[in-house]
Amino acid sequence: MSSERPFEPVNVYEYEILAKQKLPKMAYDYYASGADDQYTLEDNILAFRKLRLRPRVLIDISVQDISANILGIPCSFPFVIAPTAMQKMAHPEGEVAVARAAAKSKVIMTLSSLSTCSIEEVAKAAPQGPKWFQLYVYRDREITKRLVQRAEQAGYSAVVVTVDTPKLGRREADVHNKFELPQHLTFANFVDSADVDRQRTKKVDGSGLAAYIASLFDPSLSWKDIHWLKTVTKLPILLKGVLDEKDAERATQVGVAGIIVSNHGARQLDSSPATIDCLESVVKGVRGKIPVLLDSGVRRGTDIIKALALGAQGVCVGRPILWGLAVAGEEGVRRVIELFRSEFDLDMGLLGCPSIADIRRDMVVKVDWSIPSKANNLMPARGKELRSNL
Ligand SMILES: Cc1cc2nc3c(=O)[nH]c(=O)nc-3n(C[C@H](O)[C@H](O)[C@H](O)COP(=O)(O)O)c2cc1C
Numbered sequence: 434m435s436s437e438r439p440f441e442p443v444n445v446y447e448y449e450i451l452a453k454q455k456l457p458k459m460a461y462d463y464y465a466s467g468a469d470d471q472y473t474l475e476d477n478i479l480a481f482r483k484l485r486l487r488p489r490v491l492i493d494i495s496v497q498d499i500s501a502n503i504l505g506i507p508c509s510f511p512f513v514i515a516p517t518a519m520q521k522m523a524h525p526e527g528e529v530a531v532a533r534a535a536a537k538s539k540v541i542m543t544l545s546s547l548s549t550c551s552i553e554e555v556a557k558a559a560p561q562g563p564k565w566f567q568l569y570v571y572r573d574r575e576i577t578k579r580l581v582q583r584a585e586q587a588g589y590s591a592v593v594v595t596v597d598t599p600k601l602g603r604r605e606a607d608v609h610n611k612f613e614l615p616q617h618l619t620f621a622n623f624v625d626s627a628d629v630d631r632q633r634t635k636k637v638d639g640s641g642l643a644a645y646i647a648s649l650f651d652p653s654l655s656w657k658d659i660h661w662l663k664t665v666t667k668l669p670i671l672l673k674g675v676l677d678e679k680d681a682e683r684a685t686q687v688g689v690a691g692i693i694v695s696n697h698g699a700r701q702l703d704s705s706p707a708t709i710d711c712l713e714s715v716v717k718g719v720r721g722k723i724p725v726l727l728d729s730g731v732r733r734g735t736d737i738i739k740a741l742a743l744g745a746q747g748v749c750v751g752r753p754i755l756w757g758l759a760v761a762g763e764e765g766v767r768r769v770i771e772l773f774r775s776e777f778d779l780d781m782g783l784l785g786c787p788s789i790a791d792i793r794r795d796m797v798v799k800v801d802w803s804i805p806s807k808a809n810n811l812m813p814a815r816g817k818e819l820r821s822n823l
Protein backbone atom coordinates (compact mmCIF):
# COMPACT_ATOMS: atom_id res chain seq x y z
CA MET A 434 0.00 0.00 0.00
CA SER A 435 1.18 3.56 -0.69
CA SER A 436 2.58 5.34 2.35
CA GLU A 437 2.00 8.83 0.85
CA ARG A 438 -1.72 9.12 1.47
CA PRO A 439 -3.48 7.67 4.52
CA PHE A 440 -5.87 4.93 3.53
CA GLU A 441 -9.47 6.17 3.63
CA PRO A 442 -12.04 3.38 4.02
CA VAL A 443 -14.91 3.49 1.55
CA ASN A 444 -17.21 1.04 3.31
CA VAL A 445 -17.82 -0.25 6.81
CA TYR A 446 -16.06 -3.57 6.14
CA GLU A 447 -12.83 -1.65 5.59
CA TYR A 448 -13.37 0.17 8.89
CA GLU A 449 -13.54 -3.22 10.58
CA ILE A 450 -10.23 -4.27 9.03
CA LEU A 451 -8.51 -1.11 10.28
CA ALA A 452 -10.15 -1.40 13.70
CA LYS A 453 -8.95 -4.97 14.05
CA GLN A 454 -5.37 -3.80 13.48
CA LYS A 455 -5.65 -1.12 16.17
CA LEU A 456 -7.55 -2.90 18.90
CA PRO A 457 -6.20 -5.29 21.54
CA LYS A 458 -7.30 -8.82 20.68
CA MET A 459 -9.55 -9.12 23.71
CA ALA A 460 -11.49 -5.98 22.75
CA TYR A 461 -11.76 -6.80 19.03
CA ASP A 462 -12.90 -10.35 19.76
CA TYR A 463 -15.52 -9.12 22.23
CA TYR A 464 -16.90 -6.58 19.75
CA ALA A 465 -16.84 -8.86 16.71
CA SER A 466 -18.04 -12.17 18.12
CA GLY A 467 -21.34 -13.91 17.80
CA ALA A 468 -22.50 -16.82 19.95
CA ASP A 469 -21.42 -20.47 19.52
CA ASP A 470 -20.93 -21.43 15.86
CA GLN A 471 -21.87 -17.95 14.71
CA TYR A 472 -24.45 -19.34 12.25
CA THR A 473 -26.71 -16.39 12.96
CA LEU A 474 -23.78 -14.00 12.52
CA GLU A 475 -23.42 -15.26 8.95
CA ASP A 476 -27.15 -15.30 8.38
CA ASN A 477 -27.55 -11.67 9.40
CA ILE A 478 -25.45 -10.69 6.38
CA LEU A 479 -26.60 -13.46 4.02
CA ALA A 480 -30.29 -12.76 4.54
CA PHE A 481 -29.87 -9.18 3.33
CA ARG A 482 -27.83 -10.44 0.41
CA LYS A 483 -30.59 -12.79 -0.68
CA LEU A 484 -32.93 -9.84 -1.08
CA ARG A 485 -32.58 -7.75 -4.21
CA LEU A 486 -34.03 -4.37 -5.10
CA ARG A 487 -35.91 -3.82 -8.35
CA PRO A 488 -35.70 -0.16 -9.40
CA ARG A 489 -38.33 1.96 -11.15
CA VAL A 490 -37.15 4.24 -13.94
CA LEU A 491 -37.87 7.68 -15.37
CA ILE A 492 -38.73 9.12 -11.99
CA ASP A 493 -37.54 12.64 -11.21
CA ILE A 494 -35.19 12.28 -8.25
CA SER A 495 -33.55 15.70 -8.62
CA VAL A 496 -35.01 16.63 -5.24
CA GLN A 497 -34.64 13.89 -2.64
CA ASP A 498 -35.72 13.87 0.98
CA ILE A 499 -34.22 11.08 3.07
CA SER A 500 -35.09 12.58 6.46
CA ALA A 501 -37.17 10.56 8.88
CA ASN A 502 -39.15 10.87 12.05
CA ILE A 503 -38.63 8.15 14.63
CA LEU A 504 -40.94 8.23 17.65
CA GLY A 505 -41.44 11.95 17.08
CA ILE A 506 -37.71 12.66 16.72
CA PRO A 507 -36.57 14.27 13.47
CA CYS A 508 -33.53 12.42 12.09
CA SER A 509 -31.32 13.15 9.07
CA PHE A 510 -32.16 9.63 7.83
CA PRO A 511 -33.78 6.55 9.41
CA PHE A 512 -30.70 5.46 11.36
CA VAL A 513 -30.22 4.87 15.08
CA ILE A 514 -27.02 3.96 16.90
CA ALA A 515 -27.63 0.66 18.72
CA PRO A 516 -26.44 0.32 22.33
CA THR A 517 -23.06 -1.37 22.62
CA ALA A 518 -21.35 -1.81 25.96
CA MET A 519 -17.89 -0.65 27.02
CA GLN A 520 -17.02 1.78 24.23
CA LYS A 521 -13.88 3.10 25.98
CA MET A 522 -12.21 -0.16 25.00
CA ALA A 523 -12.37 1.21 21.44
CA HIS A 524 -11.30 4.79 22.16
CA PRO A 525 -10.45 6.79 25.32
CA GLU A 526 -13.48 9.07 24.81
CA GLY A 527 -15.85 6.13 24.42
CA GLU A 528 -19.57 6.87 24.54
CA VAL A 529 -18.99 10.64 24.76
CA ALA A 530 -17.38 10.60 21.30
CA VAL A 531 -20.22 8.51 19.89
CA ALA A 532 -22.84 10.84 21.37
CA ARG A 533 -21.14 13.93 19.91
CA ALA A 534 -20.92 12.30 16.48
CA ALA A 535 -24.57 11.25 16.64
CA ALA A 536 -25.68 14.77 17.59
CA LYS A 537 -23.67 16.33 14.74
CA SER A 538 -25.08 13.79 12.28
CA LYS A 539 -28.63 14.27 13.61
CA VAL A 540 -29.25 10.64 14.48
CA ILE A 541 -30.38 9.04 17.73
CA MET A 542 -27.76 7.48 19.99
CA THR A 543 -28.72 4.66 22.34
CA LEU A 544 -26.54 4.43 25.45
CA SER A 545 -25.94 0.99 26.97
CA SER A 546 -26.59 0.37 30.69
CA LEU A 547 -23.04 -1.02 30.69
CA SER A 548 -21.36 2.08 29.33
CA THR A 549 -17.91 3.26 30.31
CA CYS A 550 -19.06 6.92 30.38
CA SER A 551 -21.99 7.68 32.66
CA ILE A 552 -25.55 8.61 31.70
CA GLU A 553 -24.87 12.17 32.86
CA GLU A 554 -21.45 12.55 31.17
CA VAL A 555 -22.96 11.52 27.85
CA ALA A 556 -25.92 13.87 28.27
CA LYS A 557 -23.59 16.74 29.09
CA ALA A 558 -21.35 16.03 26.09
CA ALA A 559 -24.24 16.09 23.62
CA PRO A 560 -27.13 17.99 25.23
CA GLN A 561 -28.85 18.73 21.90
CA GLY A 562 -28.53 15.28 20.40
CA PRO A 563 -31.45 12.86 20.68
CA LYS A 564 -30.57 10.05 23.10
CA TRP A 565 -32.23 6.84 24.21
CA PHE A 566 -31.20 4.78 27.20
CA GLN A 567 -30.89 0.99 26.93
CA LEU A 568 -31.92 -0.82 30.09
CA TYR A 569 -30.79 -4.14 31.46
CA VAL A 570 -33.13 -5.14 34.28
CA TYR A 571 -31.16 -5.95 37.42
CA ARG A 572 -32.36 -8.42 40.05
CA ASP A 573 -32.22 -5.46 42.40
CA ARG A 574 -35.16 -3.36 41.23
CA GLU A 575 -33.88 -0.30 43.10
CA ILE A 576 -30.78 -0.30 40.88
CA THR A 577 -32.99 -0.67 37.81
CA LYS A 578 -35.36 2.10 38.87
CA ARG A 579 -32.49 4.45 39.66
CA LEU A 580 -30.94 3.92 36.20
CA VAL A 581 -34.20 4.74 34.45
CA GLN A 582 -34.84 7.79 36.56
CA ARG A 583 -31.31 9.10 36.03
CA ALA A 584 -31.79 8.74 32.27
CA GLU A 585 -35.13 10.55 32.43
CA GLN A 586 -33.64 13.36 34.49
CA ALA A 587 -30.64 13.69 32.17
CA GLY A 588 -32.88 14.24 29.13
CA TYR A 589 -32.93 10.86 27.40
CA SER A 590 -36.18 10.53 25.49
CA ALA A 591 -36.91 6.78 25.57
CA VAL A 592 -36.02 3.60 27.44
CA VAL A 593 -35.00 0.62 25.32
CA VAL A 594 -35.48 -2.54 27.36
CA THR A 595 -33.42 -5.45 26.12
CA VAL A 596 -35.51 -8.60 26.35
CA ASP A 597 -33.24 -11.19 24.72
CA THR A 598 -30.65 -11.47 27.49
CA PRO A 599 -32.04 -13.50 30.40
CA LYS A 600 -28.58 -15.08 30.28
CA LEU A 601 -25.55 -14.09 28.26
CA GLY A 602 -24.97 -15.95 24.99
CA ARG A 603 -21.72 -17.90 24.90
CA ARG A 604 -19.16 -16.07 22.81
CA GLU A 605 -16.34 -18.57 22.63
CA ALA A 606 -13.55 -16.07 21.98
CA ASP A 607 -14.47 -14.29 25.24
CA VAL A 608 -14.22 -17.60 27.06
CA HIS A 609 -10.77 -18.26 25.56
CA ASN A 610 -9.63 -14.72 26.32
CA LYS A 611 -11.13 -14.82 29.84
CA PHE A 612 -12.71 -11.51 28.95
CA GLU A 613 -12.75 -8.83 31.61
CA LEU A 614 -13.16 -5.07 31.55
CA PRO A 615 -9.63 -3.58 31.47
CA GLN A 616 -8.50 -2.38 34.91
CA HIS A 617 -8.46 1.33 34.01
CA LEU A 618 -12.16 1.28 32.99
CA THR A 619 -15.38 1.05 34.99
CA PHE A 620 -19.04 0.49 34.37
CA ALA A 621 -19.58 4.20 34.81
CA ASN A 622 -23.25 4.05 35.79
CA PHE A 623 -22.40 2.07 38.90
CA VAL A 624 -19.38 3.82 40.37
CA ASP A 625 -21.41 5.02 43.36
CA SER A 626 -22.66 1.54 44.06
CA ALA A 627 -21.57 0.08 47.38
CA ASP A 628 -21.20 -3.35 45.84
CA VAL A 629 -17.89 -3.32 43.99
CA ASP A 630 -18.85 -6.41 42.04
CA ARG A 631 -21.44 -4.32 40.31
CA GLN A 632 -18.74 -2.15 38.83
CA ARG A 633 -16.47 -4.70 37.32
CA THR A 634 -16.33 -8.03 35.62
CA LYS A 635 -14.64 -10.50 37.92
CA LYS A 636 -11.53 -12.45 37.07
CA VAL A 637 -12.93 -15.90 36.53
CA ASP A 638 -12.06 -18.93 34.45
CA GLY A 639 -14.48 -18.28 31.59
CA SER A 640 -15.81 -14.95 30.30
CA GLY A 641 -15.92 -12.52 33.22
CA LEU A 642 -18.88 -10.87 31.54
CA ALA A 643 -20.99 -14.01 31.65
CA ALA A 644 -20.29 -14.28 35.38
CA TYR A 645 -21.24 -10.63 35.93
CA ILE A 646 -24.51 -11.03 34.09
CA ALA A 647 -25.42 -14.30 35.76
CA SER A 648 -25.05 -12.70 39.16
CA LEU A 649 -26.78 -9.37 38.47
CA PHE A 650 -29.27 -9.50 35.58
CA ASP A 651 -32.74 -10.80 36.39
CA PRO A 652 -33.46 -14.07 34.59
CA SER A 653 -37.08 -13.94 35.81
CA LEU A 654 -37.79 -10.85 33.69
CA SER A 655 -41.26 -11.23 32.17
CA TRP A 656 -44.20 -9.26 30.78
CA LYS A 657 -45.33 -8.19 34.26
CA ASP A 658 -42.08 -6.28 34.68
CA ILE A 659 -42.91 -4.12 31.69
CA HIS A 660 -46.04 -3.04 33.57
CA TRP A 661 -43.82 -2.30 36.58
CA LEU A 662 -41.39 -0.31 34.45
CA LYS A 663 -44.24 1.85 33.22
CA THR A 664 -44.95 2.83 36.83
CA VAL A 665 -41.41 4.15 37.39
CA THR A 666 -40.98 6.26 34.24
CA LYS A 667 -42.95 8.54 31.97
CA LEU A 668 -40.59 7.84 29.09
CA PRO A 669 -41.77 5.77 26.13
CA ILE A 670 -40.54 2.18 26.32
CA LEU A 671 -39.23 0.14 23.39
CA LEU A 672 -38.66 -3.61 23.54
CA LYS A 673 -35.39 -4.69 21.92
CA GLY A 674 -34.96 -8.29 20.88
CA VAL A 675 -38.39 -9.31 19.57
CA LEU A 676 -38.45 -11.80 16.67
CA ASP A 677 -41.88 -13.40 16.97
CA GLU A 678 -45.26 -12.18 15.74
CA LYS A 679 -47.10 -13.23 18.92
CA ASP A 680 -44.58 -11.36 21.09
CA ALA A 681 -45.06 -8.33 18.88
CA GLU A 682 -48.81 -8.52 19.37
CA ARG A 683 -48.37 -8.88 23.14
CA ALA A 684 -46.05 -5.87 23.14
CA THR A 685 -48.85 -3.72 21.74
CA GLN A 686 -51.15 -4.99 24.50
CA VAL A 687 -48.78 -3.97 27.32
CA GLY A 688 -48.53 -0.50 25.85
CA VAL A 689 -44.95 -0.16 24.74
CA ALA A 690 -44.10 2.61 22.27
CA GLY A 691 -42.07 0.56 19.82
CA ILE A 692 -40.25 -2.65 19.00
CA ILE A 693 -36.74 -3.34 17.83
CA VAL A 694 -36.51 -6.56 15.84
CA SER A 695 -33.09 -7.79 16.92
CA ASN A 696 -31.11 -10.96 17.51
CA HIS A 697 -28.55 -8.90 19.43
CA GLY A 698 -26.11 -8.94 16.54
CA ALA A 699 -26.12 -12.77 16.73
CA ARG A 700 -24.61 -12.72 20.23
CA GLN A 701 -27.42 -14.45 22.11
CA LEU A 702 -29.22 -17.53 20.76
CA ASP A 703 -27.13 -18.93 17.92
CA SER A 704 -29.43 -20.32 15.22
CA SER A 705 -32.00 -17.62 15.82
CA PRO A 706 -33.18 -16.36 12.44
CA ALA A 707 -31.83 -13.31 10.67
CA THR A 708 -33.87 -10.29 11.67
CA ILE A 709 -34.73 -9.23 8.12
CA ASP A 710 -36.44 -12.64 7.73
CA CYS A 711 -38.61 -11.99 10.81
CA LEU A 712 -39.45 -8.38 10.11
CA GLU A 713 -42.66 -8.80 8.11
CA SER A 714 -44.25 -11.12 10.66
CA VAL A 715 -43.40 -8.75 13.51
CA VAL A 716 -44.86 -5.86 11.52
CA LYS A 717 -47.99 -7.95 11.02
CA GLY A 718 -48.14 -8.61 14.77
CA VAL A 719 -48.18 -4.92 15.71
CA ARG A 720 -50.97 -4.15 13.20
CA GLY A 721 -49.74 -0.63 12.60
CA LYS A 722 -50.17 0.32 16.27
CA ILE A 723 -46.51 1.01 17.07
CA PRO A 724 -43.34 1.58 15.07
CA VAL A 725 -40.94 -1.27 14.37
CA LEU A 726 -37.18 -0.82 14.00
CA LEU A 727 -34.64 -3.48 13.02
CA ASP A 728 -31.01 -4.23 13.80
CA SER A 729 -28.42 -6.99 13.28
CA GLY A 730 -26.35 -7.10 10.12
CA VAL A 731 -27.17 -3.70 8.63
CA ARG A 732 -24.00 -2.76 6.72
CA ARG A 733 -25.14 -0.91 3.59
CA GLY A 734 -27.56 1.75 2.41
CA THR A 735 -29.36 -0.98 0.48
CA ASP A 736 -29.88 -2.90 3.76
CA ILE A 737 -31.67 0.15 5.19
CA ILE A 738 -33.89 0.32 2.10
CA LYS A 739 -34.72 -3.40 2.36
CA ALA A 740 -35.73 -3.00 6.00
CA LEU A 741 -37.93 0.00 5.23
CA ALA A 742 -39.54 -1.79 2.28
CA LEU A 743 -40.47 -4.68 4.58
CA GLY A 744 -42.10 -2.39 7.12
CA ALA A 745 -39.43 -0.97 9.46
CA GLN A 746 -39.44 2.73 10.30
CA GLY A 747 -35.68 2.70 10.70
CA VAL A 748 -32.62 0.61 11.47
CA CYS A 749 -30.17 0.46 14.34
CA VAL A 750 -26.47 -0.25 13.80
CA GLY A 751 -24.03 -1.71 16.33
CA ARG A 752 -20.56 -2.91 15.34
CA PRO A 753 -19.77 -0.49 12.46
CA ILE A 754 -20.02 2.39 14.96
CA LEU A 755 -17.43 0.67 17.16
CA TRP A 756 -15.12 0.24 14.17
CA GLY A 757 -15.38 3.96 13.35
CA LEU A 758 -14.76 4.82 17.00
CA ALA A 759 -11.69 2.59 17.16
CA VAL A 760 -10.22 3.98 13.94
CA ALA A 761 -10.69 7.72 14.52
CA GLY A 762 -12.80 8.49 17.62
CA GLU A 763 -15.67 10.95 17.16
CA GLU A 764 -14.58 11.74 13.59
CA GLY A 765 -14.47 8.04 12.74
CA VAL A 766 -18.03 7.57 14.01
CA ARG A 767 -19.15 10.58 11.96
CA ARG A 768 -17.53 9.10 8.87
CA VAL A 769 -19.22 5.74 9.39
CA ILE A 770 -22.62 7.40 9.80
CA GLU A 771 -21.89 9.49 6.71
CA LEU A 772 -21.07 6.34 4.72
CA PHE A 773 -24.47 4.90 5.63
CA ARG A 774 -26.20 8.23 4.90
CA SER A 775 -24.58 8.75 1.52
CA GLU A 776 -25.12 5.14 0.43
CA PHE A 777 -28.78 5.37 1.48
CA ASP A 778 -29.19 8.62 -0.44
CA LEU A 779 -27.52 7.22 -3.56
CA ASP A 780 -29.41 3.92 -3.43
CA MET A 781 -32.76 5.66 -2.97
CA GLY A 782 -32.05 7.69 -6.09
CA LEU A 783 -31.00 4.63 -8.08
CA LEU A 784 -34.14 2.81 -6.95
CA GLY A 785 -36.30 5.70 -8.13
CA CYS A 786 -37.40 6.92 -4.71
CA PRO A 787 -37.43 10.69 -4.10
CA SER A 788 -38.62 10.10 -0.53
CA ILE A 789 -38.96 7.32 2.03
CA ALA A 790 -42.68 7.11 1.32
CA ASP A 791 -41.79 5.99 -2.21
CA ILE A 792 -40.02 2.82 -0.99
CA ARG A 793 -42.47 -0.03 -1.60
CA ARG A 794 -42.72 -3.69 -0.67
CA ASP A 795 -42.79 -4.84 -4.29
CA MET A 796 -39.35 -3.37 -4.90
CA VAL A 797 -37.84 -6.21 -2.84
CA VAL A 798 -37.23 -9.48 -4.66
CA LYS A 799 -36.05 -12.64 -2.91
CA VAL A 800 -33.47 -14.59 -4.91
CA ASP A 801 -32.88 -18.29 -4.67
CA TRP A 802 -29.20 -18.39 -3.95
CA SER A 803 -26.80 -21.06 -2.77
CA ILE A 804 -25.07 -20.32 0.52
CA PRO A 805 -21.29 -20.00 0.67
CA SER A 806 -19.92 -22.08 3.50
CA LYS A 807 -17.38 -19.71 5.05
CA ALA A 808 -18.09 -16.43 6.82
CA ASN A 809 -14.98 -15.16 5.04
CA ASN A 810 -16.85 -15.34 1.75
CA LEU A 811 -19.20 -12.69 3.06
CA MET A 812 -16.47 -10.09 3.01
CA PRO A 813 -16.93 -8.14 -0.22
CA ALA A 814 -14.12 -8.64 -2.73
CA ARG A 815 -12.58 -5.21 -2.05
CA GLY A 816 -12.32 -5.94 1.66
CA LYS A 817 -10.61 -9.27 1.04
CA GLU A 818 -8.08 -7.71 -1.30
CA LEU A 819 -7.38 -4.97 1.24
CA ARG A 820 -6.94 -7.46 4.03
CA SER A 821 -4.35 -9.38 2.08
CA ASN A 822 -2.44 -6.14 1.39
CA LEU A 823 -2.39 -4.87 4.95
C1 LIG B 1 -19.87 -5.29 21.33
C2 LIG B 1 -21.35 -5.27 21.48
C3 LIG B 1 -21.91 -4.88 22.67
C4 LIG B 1 -23.30 -4.83 22.80
N1 LIG B 1 -23.83 -4.36 23.97
C5 LIG B 1 -25.17 -4.27 24.07
C6 LIG B 1 -25.74 -3.73 25.25
O1 LIG B 1 -25.06 -3.31 26.16
N2 LIG B 1 -27.08 -3.70 25.31
C7 LIG B 1 -27.88 -4.17 24.30
O2 LIG B 1 -29.10 -4.12 24.41
N3 LIG B 1 -27.35 -4.65 23.17
C8 LIG B 1 -26.03 -4.70 23.04
N4 LIG B 1 -25.49 -5.16 21.88
C9 LIG B 1 -26.37 -5.50 20.75
C10 LIG B 1 -26.58 -4.26 19.85
O3 LIG B 1 -27.38 -3.32 20.50
C11 LIG B 1 -27.26 -4.61 18.54
O4 LIG B 1 -28.41 -5.36 18.77
C12 LIG B 1 -26.34 -5.35 17.58
O5 LIG B 1 -25.02 -4.91 17.68
C13 LIG B 1 -26.83 -5.15 16.16
O6 LIG B 1 -26.09 -5.91 15.28
P1 LIG B 1 -24.86 -5.35 14.40
O7 LIG B 1 -23.69 -5.25 15.32
O8 LIG B 1 -24.72 -6.43 13.39
O9 LIG B 1 -25.28 -4.01 13.82
C14 LIG B 1 -24.12 -5.22 21.73
C15 LIG B 1 -23.54 -5.62 20.53
C16 LIG B 1 -22.17 -5.63 20.38
C17 LIG B 1 -21.59 -6.03 19.06
Ligand SMILES: CC(C)CC(=O)C(=O)O
Pocket residue numbers: 518547598601642646697700
Ligand atom coordinates in the same frame (compact mmCIF):
# COMPACT_ATOMS: atom_id res chain seq x y z
C1 LIG C 1 -22.35 -6.44 28.93
C2 LIG C 1 -23.16 -7.20 27.92
C3 LIG C 1 -24.42 -7.71 28.51
C4 LIG C 1 -23.40 -6.29 26.77
C5 LIG C 1 -24.04 -6.99 25.66
O1 LIG C 1 -25.21 -6.91 25.48
C6 LIG C 1 -23.25 -7.76 24.74
O2 LIG C 1 -22.04 -7.95 24.93
O3 LIG C 1 -23.84 -8.26 23.75
